[in-house]
Amino acid sequence: MDEREELKKELEKELQWIKYRQRILNIIDQKLLQMRLLTEKAKQGNLTIGEMEAINVRLNDLATQVRALDSESRKNEGGKILE
Template identity: 55%
Template sequence: MYHLTSEFNHKNDIFREKEEIKQELKQELMWVKYRQRMLDIIEEKLFQMKQLAEKAKEKSLSADESKELNDRLNNLAEQVKALDEESRRIEDIRILE
């Protein structure tokens, strides 16, 4: 009888371990998908920055236009940095649930 109980407990432990691994992998996949969405947004913002820089390069800007363009570039750069930092936080995986 003891042998059957021991074998049952062992199989139950293996099942629990597999379930834990499965849950961890699901969480990791969710994080990867979330990170990819954030990287897509970051890519779009970087593209906007590139367009602004090319616009500035192509024409002569007044001081006000130059300041406005610089402010827009700085704002986009801050957004990119914030998105990157936020989407790297694996320990805050709860945002994915």
């Protein structure tokens, strides 16, 4: 394989990773929007303690999902974290 083909192959792999990362970022964005809506609901102040606890549990769950998605989507094929 010559240098051009090798470079092309490497760039195609990078493009696929970027597309994958963008899909994950879109999912993260949706989860962050859900979190925002929950916090807005909580700020209204007319919820019971049980409802507030349920919102808190959901927010923590969403935050965990966001961190996991972000961490996983930063990995390349070798398992290294990309900055």
